[in-house]
Amino acid sequence: MLKSILKYSVLILAIFLWLQAYFPAIYMSTKLFPDDYRFGDLYRLSYLPEFKQKAENCHENSKPLNSDTSNVHLYIIGDSFSEEARVNKTDFNTGKYTYIHWAKDAYIQLDSTKRNILILESVERSAKEHLSKDVDNFRCEKPVGKVEEPHLTFRQKVIRGWDNVSPVIFPPGTEERLEHTLFNYDIFLWFRELKAKMTLVFFDRIEPKVILSPDKQHLFYMEEADSTHGRSAFFPVTDALIDTFVTHANNSKEKYLKAGFDEVYLSIIPNKVSVQSPDLGKYNHLIERIQSNPALSVPVIDTYEIFRKSPEKYYLKSDTHWNCAGRNVWLSIINKQIIGEGKK
DSSP states (O other), X not given: OHHHHHHHHHHHHHHHHHHHHHOHHHHHHHOOXXXXXXXXXXXXXXXXXXXXXXXXXXXXXXXXXXXXXXXXXXXXXXXXXXXXXXXXXXXXXXXXXXXXXXXXXXXXXXXXXXXXXXXXXEEHHHHHHHTSSOOOSEESSOOOSOOOOOOOOHHHXXXXXXXXXXXXXXXXXXXXXXXXXXXXXXXXXXXXXXXXXXXXXXXXXXXXXEEEOTTSSOEEEHHHHOTXXXXXXTSOOOHHHHHHHHHHHHHHHHHHHHHTOSEEEXXXXXXXXXXXXXXGTTOOOHHHHHHTOTTOOSOBOOOHHHHHHSTTTSBOTTSSSBOHXXXXXXXXXXXXXXXXXXXX
16 A cells, blocks of 8 residues: 555656646746746856856845826837746836837737837847847737638648647757756755865866856856857847848838837847956947947937946846846836836
């Protein structure tokens, strides 16, 4: 009897662990497992103990906003810097706030009686791909009527069905989530830290997805710091490419103004390495070259000039993202200089 109970208990546990690894919603909703980003994404990659820092909750000590700006509706197309865990409606003096990630698109209905503001936010390492074409994430007209399904052969139906099912059965990140479920508790982190530290001390090697500054005081994401990577701050960018990015930014602005937005802004958040170690390679000055381009007609939310004056102040030690101070600089520009203009 005891043997059967033990056997089925192990079986149930194994099934549960496998399910939560397959389905991210289960992994995130159960809250039975430690958050694998709780000490920062760079620590999560490197496990170097000197870069272990508890993630900040910037909403804990934030002051409530009491300005009467209910006439403002704010829309953001952005990335992880402006996702809900870091920025949400409570951070803005607006009557309505809508966010969408660059990887998604959505239909929206603008209220013509309100002041509709759109911000295109991108971290520097992703700006080139986001501005390599006209932005089209928000569609300002809803589809009318039902779109008829074209006639499909049996083989086409089978292929389409498998395409729809396969991401559910085999979603990306399954193996990684299973690994972090089993080995992400603090007791296992100690062993991982020991291994990472010994590898650095004895072999001068670290996880290839991260790069240490020469003085070993800063840790950077490889994509930002490796000059051979296309997203790097040190990968060459021609003037012709800058002109292309500016053209697409201008086209996007004009398109969304015609669609009903009152204002469109561009916000490129600097890479951590661009601020803290711009001499790690030959910096391409992507942000400055876009923002200072005489052809750019899109107003910018410039945090680069502020961040570079105090390199140590605005980024988390263990993460690629900004800390609360950096986040608050960005929010202040939006709330005071942009949204606040509506009250004058």
